[in-house]
Amino acid sequence: MAPALARPDLGFVLERVASGDEEAVRDCVSQYGNLVWSLSLRLLKRRSEAEDAVQDIFVDIWKSAKRFDPAIASEATFITMIARRRLYDRLRRANRRPEEVSDDVLDRTPGLDASEVERHSEAYRAALALKALPRDERQVLLLAMLDGHSHSEIAERLDMPLGTVKTRARRGLLRLREQLSTEAAAVAKRKERA
């Protein structure tokens, strides 16, 4: 996936949206529409539901744009955070049971065959961080995050006690955060040396 075309001369699109720039609205949809659409479709499965969700998410993005802080997360990650909140809310309200996923899906790691340019990306660092996790922790995280399974559904799916699932989810998430910050620090160091 080619990175979205950004206009560095115009600064962060969310900052422009927050300032009420109408052109930024179009840029925002153009840059992040496919990401939000794909996140929605992936979790909700049904196109009509995904369409509704995308509209809600973008309204929320507009309202939250002024809270964007590039020191905390990239624009794409900030938008993903907003989208995930709305999507999980929808799943919770609908009380829908996620579809079953196959075991090989649980061993996925994204984007490790990345090009040199992409290796500097946040996504690549996330892939490395995920790969570094123990398999059982990785599986719990993937079932929850990507497919919207609750802890008890994961416990059932992986035939594990609920407490174990919660512990692994938490450990995995803490380790992921640590790995990501280590990777980010390494990238910053490399940049400094360059």
Next chain:
Amino acid sequence: MSDDLREARLAELLCDQALLGLAVQERSELEALQDLFETGDDPSLETAAATLHRAFVESEGLEEMPAELGRDLTDQFRQEMLIAGPRRVAPARVLVLPVVDDAAVQRPANDKKMSRGEASPARHTAWPLAAVACLAFVLGGLTGLNSPRPRAQRLEATGVAASVQVPRPDLAVQRQALIEDAGDVVRIEWKATDDSAATGAGGDVVWSPSKQRGFMRFKGLKRNDANEARYQLWIFDQKRDDRYPVDGGLFDIDSETGDMIIPIEAKLPVLDPSLFAVTVEHPKGVVVSNRERIVLTAAVDG
């Protein structure tokens, strides 16, 4: 519950929030625990989860969003930008002061520019007049001279004797300061339409493009029931598409006399205003007005 257990629960909720989001009740619980431990809002776990989630979705290849949805979003965005949600613009707070409304004092009919928040000759005469009116009212009551009168007349008398609502002085002061400080203030008198809410209504609107601030001053605009309908300001900007005037905010007239000062809360920058219009809308406001009930207009070159 011990502090250790509470701390464990806090960690659990933070983890759940990052992985699957929280239900409303859980969110309240999380906030209470964050307050208790003074941890503040830590987005690091949620950011990590979002980073990974995004990496996965992108690595699988993003699906093209339907073009029609993209167009709808852009339109919807524009509308949302106009309304920014059904936000209630707090009407100017009124103070109940034992002074007479200067509208109750005989004032020259052409003195339309005087605000009750401003020092006015009428204001200075208000106290003695109120005192005389009070005395007359009390004496009338005591001596039985208050024979039945037409309702309107009775209201007028009690209105003088009783407390009268006047705009919060600081809004009048702020308005005046804006006029004096900003070199580019446009000031236009309202023109009432045939709408029943606007009968006899007037006042003016001031706006400074450089400060992006302004105030509406109303006189005699009909009081509204905020549960049934509310007033909404629209600002037409020559720099923007005139199909989408800028939403200047919802407001209520809750003064008995219909005299109020309301700050303008434009949702978007207004650079070159051409027309201000007040409509009557649904209590939650609207995204696009059907313009069925326009009560007041103020055209910059009109």
